[in-house]
Amino acid sequence: MARILIRAGKDPFTAVVPETTLTQDVFNSNSGNFLFQHSVWKALDVAPHELVANSTLSERRAATADDAARMNDEFDHFVVPxxxxxxxxxxxxxxxLAALVEQLTIPVTVIGIGAQAPADRSFDALADVRDVTRRFVAAVLERSASIGVRGEFTRDFLVDLGFPGDSIDVIGCPSLFLHGPDLKVRDVPASLAEDAALGLNLTPEVPGIGAFATEQGARHPNLTYVGQDQHxxxxxxxxxxxxxxxxxxxPAxxxxxxxxxxxxRLFVDTWSWYDFLAQQDFVYGTRFHGNxxxxxxxTPALMLAHDSRTLELAEYHRMPHRLQPRFDEPVRVEDLLEATDLAPFHEALPERFDRYAAFLERNGLEHRWQPGRDASQFDDRLExxxxxxxxxxxxxxDLGEVAARLDWLRHAMVIDMTRHPKRYDYPFDTPAYQGAGSRHARLADQRDERAKRQQQRIDELTARIDRLERVTPGGLLVRLARRLRALFRG
Structure with a gap:
């Protein structure tokens, strides 16, 4: 059995409420991260191996020697989506992350990494990350057969940094291989009714996108904007x-x-996100993982690619897309629907999947699509x-959201009283407030009084035992010890 540590905010099965997802940044600032993290998890979760999420601790703070020692001692492979x-x-x-990898002696496999630049795909925009990229990739390649990158632009960037092309595998984004090589998207509708269910995703920083989003919402009454990031x-x-x-x-x-x-809407787990989008007639926007x-x-979708990373991925996977670095002119969803051709995507998927599977095998990673692999442990846990x-x-x-927020705040009240930035600081030492006459205060008083009485009784009996040890037979001591035990149980 191998123990595999995966760079992931959480495993695919643990439910984390939205408030905690935000305050602890479980999704690493964007719910789209779960798509590729959990797709990799599903691929590698075969019996008898054990997978563990690292909570992305590897980049939340600087690595320590203890971090590396623990990973070397407890795990057989570090997989980094x-x-x-x-x-x-x-x-x-x-x-x-580079500093951590440099201290590891176990294999390290990086899956689906990419560069980000404007749509013109100039390496000039990457000048500030050349040194750290070189350090990170060098550390990874010392511990793996190859590195898996998103597309040709990223591969060319690494070659430009001096890395050999045969150590760089172009594999796209693993999120699209969640269902293996046989994913089939339903046919694009010939037209959309006025009340069609539409899903919109967007990147707030793209020039002109506000007018685009507002106009789409006004024209289509059943359009829903699905957000993704922490904001x-x-x-x-x-x-x-x-x-x-x-x-x-x-809409910010x-x-x-x-x-x-x-x-x-926003979803803090991928599975409920998929369920919602399955009910939509058409989805479009600038977010790669949203589409x-x-x-x-x-569900048919078209991506409005606005920079190198979205364009690189759309081209590699042959997803329906068009280049849209800014929104200077009105956009009609009917035109986007007409431009959505899923045939190239379906044709490319099996070959792209074979590349991905070959990359995993090249780096010594067993996966669920290999003959004879038992993947039931993943399927059973997800079910x-x-x-x-x-x-x-x-x-x-229905005020359901307001009630949910108030419920969360009520449960966090005691913690918030000690850290709220607008709390009142008493000029003299003051006992913690529990609400005069409140149920919490009464229960606290009762607990304190009960504990005081129990301690007094224990002290009395202990003193009696001390005296009787010197003047009475052992039988009486035994009886008193039994009374003590009965008191403690009570």
Whole structure:
């Protein structure tokens, strides 16, 4: 049996409520990360191997010698599903991860890593990450047969850094291989009714996307915007606007029509996300994993590729897409539907999957699609699991979201009283507040009084035993000891 440590926020079976997902950043700032992390998990979860999530601790802080020692001692392989990690704002985390890998003696396999640049795909935009990328890739290749990258652009970048081409396998994103080589997306509808169920995903920073999103919502009454990142989740849970988005037309604040009409959702697990998208007629937008989730659910989708990472992946997997680095002109969903051709995607999938499987085998990783592999442990655990429903806006008509938030806050009240930034600091030492006359206060008083009486009785009996040890036969001591035990049990 092999023990495999996987870079993942959590395993695919553990339900984490949305509030905790946000406060502990379980999804690493974006729910799309679960798609590729859990797809890799499903591929490798074969008996009798044991898989463990590392909670992405490897990049949350600088690695220590103890971290590496534990991994070397407890695990046989470190598997690292990645995304667009060769980018400036990920450089410090990549540096932490490189420092850890350099201390490992076990094999390390990186799956699906990519570079991020503007749509013109110039290496100039990657100047700030060249050194850390070189350090990380060098450490990985010392511990693996190859590194798996998202597409040709990323491979060319690594070759430009001096790495040999035969050590770089282009495998795309593992998320699209969740169902193996036989995924079939249903046919694109010939037309859309006025009340068609549409799924929209978007990247708030793309120029002009606010007008696009607002206009789409106004034209299509059954359109739902599915958010993905931590700012979307904070907005849905607490009404807090995105801190870096100033365009009022972007659905990034609670006054936007899509928020007020409760036409926004976010999923903190992939399986409920797939279930929702399976009910949509068509999905479109700028998020790669937002559109992948639709395809995995069997729903036609078209990606509006706005930068190198989305374009690279769309081209490699031959996903329906069009280049859309900005939204200067109105976009009609009818035109997007007409441009959606799934035939190239279906034709490419088996060959792309074979490349992925060959990469896993090249790096010594057994997977569920090999003959004779027992993958029932994954399937059984997933069947038994249950997950939180979609997160709505606070404008949900039945007030269910408001009640859920208040319930979470009520359970966190004691903790919040000690750390809330607007708490009142007493000028003198004051006992912790429990609410005068409240049930909590009464119970606390009762517990204190009961404990005091028990301690007094224990002290009395102990003193009697001390005296009787000197003047009485042993039988009386035994009886008193029994009374003591009875008291403790009571």
């Amino acid at each position: 990645m995304a667009n990690s060769f980018r400036a704002d990920f450089a410090d985390k990549l540096d932490n 979307d989740l904070r907005l849905l849970l607490w009404g807090v606007p995105h801190p870096h988005v100033t365009d009022p037309l972007v 604040h609670l006054r936007h029509p899509l928020y007020q009409q409760d036409r926004m 992948v989730a639709a395809l995995l659910a069997g 038994a699991a249950s997950f939180p429903p979609a997160v709505h806006t606070l404008a949900r008509p």
